[in-house]
Amino acid sequence: MHGIETRTRKSGRSPLRTFLFPVVTLSLFGIAQSAFAAEDPIVPISGLSPYPPGADCNLTPQTGTVWRNSETEPYMDVDFGRPDRMAAIVHQDRWSNGSAQSTATFYSDDGGKTWKLSATPITRCSGGLQAGPESFDRASDPWLAVTPGSVGGDDDDGFDNDFDGDDDDDDNGGAVFHQMSLMTDRLFPFAGDLRSAYSMLRSTDGGKTWSDPIVVSNRTEFEPGAPFNDKNSLTADPYRKRFVYGTWQLLKDVLPTDDSAIPLQFFYSDTFFIRSNSKGKRWEPARAVYRIRDDVTLLAAAGIDPAVTPIFGAQNIGHQIVVLPDGRLVNVSQARFSVPGPDFLERVIIRSFDNGDTWEQTAKIIPTATVGGFVSFDAELFAASGGTIGNTTRTAGSIPDIAVNRTNGHMYVVWQNVDPTFSFIGVFMAMSRDGGDTWSDEITVGGGELTPDGGTSFAQLPAVHVADDGTVGVLFFDDRNDVGCPDLNLSNDDNPECFTVLPDGSVKAGPLDNDWFFKTYDPDLNFISEMRVTPESFDLRQAPIARGYFPGDYVNCTSTDNDFACAFTRTNNLGLPVRGSPPDDVLAFEDDNRQDMVFARIAGESVCNFEHTLSSYETQLAAAEIEIPRKVEKKRLKFLEKRFRAACDDDDRDDDRVASAGGDD
Numbered sequence: 039m040h041g042i043e044t045r046t047r048k049s050g051r052s053p054l055r056t057f058l059f060p061v062v063t064l065s066l067f068g069i070a071q072s073a074f075a076a077e078d079p080i081v082p083i084s085g086l087s088p089y090p091p092g093a094d095c096n097l098t099p100q101t102g103t104v105w106r107n108s109e110t111e112p113y114m115d116v117d118f119g120r121p122d123r124m125a126a127i128v129h130q131d132r133w134s135n136g137s138a139q140s141t142a143t144f145y146s147d148d149g150g151k152t153w154k155l156s157a158t159p160i161t162r163c164s165g166g167l168q169a170g171p172e173s174f175d176r177a178s179d180p181w182l183a184v185t186p187g188s189v190g191g192d193d194d195d196g197f198d199n200d201f202d203g204d205d206d207d208d209d210n211g212g213a214v215f216h217q218m219s220l221m222t223d224r225l226f227p228f229a230g231d232l233r234s235a236y237s238m239l240r241s242t243d244g245g246k247t248w249s250d251p252i253v254v255s256n257r258t259e260f261e262p263g264a265p266f267n268d269k270n271s272l273t274a275d276p277y278r279k280r281f282v283y284g285t286w287q288l289l290k291d292v293l294p295t296d297d298s299a300i301p302l303q304f305f306y307s308d309t310f311f312i313r314s315n316s317k318g319k320r321w322e323p324a325r326a327v328y329r330i331r332d333d334v335t336l337l338a339a340a341g342i343d344p345a346v347t348p349i350f351g352a353q354n355i356g357h358q359i360v361v362l363p364d365g366r367l368v369n370v371s372q373a374r375f376s377v378p379g380p381d382f383l384e385r386v387i388i389r390s391f392d393n394g395d396t397w398e399q400t401a402k403i404i405p406t407a408t409v410g411g412f413v414s415f416d417a418e419l420f421a422a423s424g425g426t427i428g429n430t431t432r433t434a435g436s437i438p439d440i441a442v443n444r445t446n447g448h449m450y451v452v453w454q455n456v457d458p459t460f461s462f463i464g465v466f467m468a469m470s471r472d473g474g475d476t477w478s479d480e481i482t483v484g485g486g487e488l489t490p491d492g493g494t495s496f497a498q499l500p501a502v503h504v505a506d507d508g509t510v511g512v513l514f515f516d517d518r519n520d521v522g523c524p525d526l527n528l529s530n531d532d533n534p535e536c537f538t539v540l541p542d543g544s545v546k547a548g549p550l551d552n553d554w555f556f557k558t559y560d561p562d563l564n565f566i567s568e569m570r571v572t573p574e575s576f577d578l579r580q581a582p583i584a585r586g587y588f589p590g591d592y593v594n595c596t597s598t599d600n601d602f603a604c605a606f607t608r609t610n611n612l613g614l615p616v617r618g619s620p621p622d623d624v625l626a627f628e629d630d631n632r633q634d635m636v637f638a639r640i641a642g643e644s645v646c647n648f649e650h651t652l653s654s655y656e657t658q659l660a661a662a663e664i665e666i667p668r669k670v671e672k673k674r675l676k677f678l679e680k681r682f683r684a685a686c687d688d689d690d691r692d693d694d695r696v697a698s699a700g701g702d703d
Contacts, residue, residue, distance in 0.1 A: 040496045040517060040550075041417035042456060042463060043430060079573060083144050083153045083605065084109045084635040087131050088164075092627060095139070095163035096175045098223060102135035103620040105582035107631040109142070111590025113180055114605035114637070117213035117244065118506075119187040119677075121598030122149040125156075125215050125245030126605045127180040128635045131163075134584050135622040137176035140164035141219045145245030150603055150637045158248050160219060160237045172253045174221035174235070179591075183274040185282065185317055187213035189680035214317045215241040216282055217248070218272040232259040234267040236284070240318040254312055255288075255324045263290035267310075269437075269591075273359040276444065277670060281393055284312040285357040285369055288326070292351075298331035301344050305351040306331045309371065313394050327397040328388050330354050330373060335400045340375055340382040350376040354386075354401075356437030356591075362447040363666045363674075366391050368474055370440045370451060372410075373401060383410025385438045385453055387474050404468055404477050408455035410436040413586070414463050414496050416550065419579070419616060422526050422537035423545050427618040431578065432586030433499040439592065441502045441510070445655055445674055446662035447473060448561060450510055452483065452500040462486045465500040465514045469563055472663045481563055484555065487518040495520075497555075503595040503602060505642050506678065507654035509566070510559040511602045513595045519575050520551040544615035549577035554606060556640050561658060571638050572608065579616045580609040580632050586619070589633070599681060600642035600651065609633045646686035651678055 087107045093100045114126035124146050131139035140161040144153045159165035160177055167173040216238070223233045237251035257265045270286035287307035292298075298306065309328035314321045330336065330352045342349065354371040361367055367390040375382040386401035414431040438453045452467045464485025469478045484497030495518035502512050523536040530538040535548035554571040581587040595604040610631055620626060643650050655678060659671060 040431070040463075041415045042412050042460065043415035079571060079638055080608070081150060081153070081637040082634060083112075083126050083637050084128060084130075084142060086631060088142065088155055089131055089139050090163060091629065093625060097162055097168065097173070098175055100175070101623050101625050102133045103626040103628055104131055104133050104139060105628045105632060106131045106139075107629060108132055108582040108633045109635045110138070110582060110584075110588050110607055110633065111180065111592060112605040112607060112635040113182050113592065113594045114596060114603065115182045115184040115215070115594075116596050116598050116603055117184050117187050117215075118598065119189045119213060123147055123213065123244040124150060124603065125182055125184075125241070126153070126635065126637070127182050127217055127219075129178065129180065129590070132582050132584055132588065133176060134582070134620045136584070137178035137220070137222045139176065141177045141180040143217060143245065143248065147244055149598065150639055153637065156246055156248060158217070158239060160221065160239070160251050166251070171256060172235070172251075174223055174233070176222045177219045177237070178222060179220040179268070179270050181218045181270060181272040183216045183272040183282065185214040185216065185274040185279050186276050189677065189684050212242060213244070214274075215245045216272055216274060216318045218270055218284055220267055220270055221253070232264075232266070233257065236267060236270060236286075238284070238318060238321060252321060254321055255310065257288070263293050265290045268307075269355050269357065271358040273361065275361050275393075277361060277363065277365060278393065280315050280317055282314040282318050283359050283367065283394060285359055286310050287353065287355050287357060287371075289353070296331075298329070299334055300331050300337055300349060300352060302331055302352055303348060303350050305353070307353040307355065309354050309357060309369070309388070311394060311397070327394075328354070328399060328401070330401070333400055336373060336386070336403070337375065339403055340384075342375055342377060342382065347377050352376075358438070358440050360440050360442040360449065362442055362449075362473060362664060363444065363670050364447060364473070364664045365393070366473060367394055368440070368442075368449065369397070370404075370438050372435075372437050373403075380409075381411050383436055385436070385451060389474060402474060404438075404451055406455070406466065406468065406480050407458050408436075408453075408466055408480070409458060409460070410455055412456045412463065414498060416579070416587075418522055418526075419537065419545060419547060422523065422547070423539060426543065427545060427616065429583065429616070429618060430586035431498065432584065432588045432591075434591050437591060439501050441504050443504045443508055443561065443658060445508065445658040447664045447666065448504075448661070449474065450502050450504065452502040452512055454498050454500060457482070457486065462494045463496040463498060465497040465512065467502065467512060467563065471661070478563065483512050483557055484514045484516050487516065489518055489520055489522075491522045491524070493522065499589060499593055501593050501595045501604065503597050505597040505600045505602060506645075507600045507643055507651055508561040508658045509600065509642055510561065510563065511595060511597075511640065512557050512559075513554060513571070513593065513604050513606065515552045515554045515589075517550065517552050517578075519553055520549075523548055540615055544617040547579050547616045549575070549611065550579045551575035552578045554608070554638075556602070556604070561661065569640065571604075571640070576609045577611050578609060580612055580614060582628070582632050583617075583619055598639075599645035599685065602640040602642065604638050604640065605635060606638075607633050608636050645681060648679075648682045648686075651682070
């Protein structure tokens with residue numbers, strides 16, 4: 039078992055009712071199930087590593103343990119104009135002391151039923167440049183985003199598709215897939231060159247092939263303050279399609295010349311932002327858009343007086359941008375002030391109302407009752423090993439994930455944290471209806487369930503998304519099905535849930551069983567349902583270890599119509615002995631296929647039930663509390679109608695009847 043280690047505005051009338059009679063007629067054709075319901079609840083994406091074994095593919099000397107054949111920290115996205123086309127990206131061959139040999143990218147053109155590997159040569163081990171300032175040994179923090187295509191490739195979607203006079207063959211209604219990865223070179227004990235940068239790639243064929251990388255924010259520790267890029271994300275604007283946005287933190291040591299408004303002693307991070315206005319063909323220079331070290335209002339809200347309390351550091355981490363239907367950008371992150379005693383940790387947002395040209399300089403707190411700064415600890419293994427193995431579970435911490443309802447702009451933020459009673463680590467969620475001005479009270483999504491042996495379950499690593507009909511879905515894993523060892527004096531042979539310490543110091547351990555769960559809520563966060571996604575539990579103790587069991591700092595869910603599509607990691611139950619974190623100064627290799635990236639589709643209401651989708655659209659739009667341009671409303675409606683035709687029409691139907699469902703709006 040685990041332990042804890044510290045306007046309302048009503049929009050104008052939509053033409054929905056003019057659609058409903060012919061649509062209801064079409065629904066009589068008998069299509070009732072999800073058009074994309076998967077036969078197998080879990081579909082493998084990754085397999086064995088495509089990259090060379092050992093460290094011969096690395097240019098510089100390496101230390102640490104490389105967990106070859108193991109994947110961590112997956113992310114995926116889908117072209118919601120053609121939802122059979124999707125791509126996923128993951129750490130491939132994770133190092134114990136940071137990053138991976140490279141990332142690996144996969145694509146599906148059948149709605150996630152099968153996946154294929156595509157070539158993305160971004161590090162030396164994956165076939166990238168072997169020398170020079172844009173050559174790197176390791177990669178991390180993989181992220182994917184899709185500039186959506188029009189339904190069926192039709193270029194008449196009415197949204198902003200101009201390219202500032204730059205005409206090319208991808209301006210035809212097709213989607214553009216984008217990926218972003220952190221690139222690093224590491225030399226222990228970091229006395230040499232430590233570099234970090236981002237690789238930006240694009241694909242115009244659904245992720246099958248990718249462009250050469252564009253390297254941005256190439257930094258080195260020899261710069262003043264030893265800057266280091268970290269925790270990036272990537273967002274494609276679904277309304278003004280030429281725009282793609284990236285964001286991350288740039289960590290630096292405090293220098294005497296720094297002009298911070300808040301006195302800091304050791305470190306800080308600035309919020310960095312980068313933008314493309316050409317669907318990722320070119321990128322503007324990266325720039326700092328917010329400095330938490332200047333946000334004295336946020337400091338005051340934290341109740342910290344720098345004249346009394348020393349502040350070791352100020353940091354924003356886990357940045358992620360969503361685009362609201364009124365065009366504003368909302369960047370969520372975790373804010374942290376490091377002080378003696380418990381750190382101040384809160385989820386905050388900053389916003390831009392001009393596509394990222396300018397940003398708010400005072401962050402707004404998302405109010406919560408949770409307590410930050412704790413991780414899940416394998417207390418049972420610690421006791422069984424006589425205190426020699428103290429593994430934590432390294433997941434999201436309290437880093438947030440955010441989703442937006444593309445119809446009305448309601449936002450939903452989830453995070454992992456300790457509940458106010460310190461009883462369990464759980465998953466929590468809050469929402470905003472007014473573009474982030476105000477937030478609801480948080481609700482508990484996961485955690486606190488009773489385990490078979492009377493313990494309390496921990497829930498971790500949440501991901502949130504909103505389907506077309508407004509349903510809110512949250513993916514997370516917890517250990518509610520885990521059975522602890524009844525007596526730590528028992529051996530593993532006497533009881534398979536117990537432990538045997540082996541001569542080399544590792545432990546033959548019973549499983550730490552976890553399962554992925556998916557909960558759905560209505561747009562107002564009223565609970566609808568929960569499902570267990572994994573048909574069999576997976577043993578978290580089999581995960582690769584990178585400062586703890588490491589499924590990754592994030593996983594991802596997106597949607598295809600009213601279905602949810604999720605990528606996450608699952609360990610393979612190999613029954614291997616468990617050991618603690620490997621030393622950072624020794625080179626070692628682990629070739630067992632401990633963990634894979636997998637895919638699951640959670641079926642919602644069928645897209646072919648067009649009355650449901652349109653009725654929900656009308657309800658969602660009526661609930662909007664932000665000013666949504668009429669053009670956006672109309673094009674959203676047109677998109678839903680086109681998706682119905684594309685997914686549910688067939689050649690045997692009456693063409694005139696089908697055509698009458700849409701009109702010429």
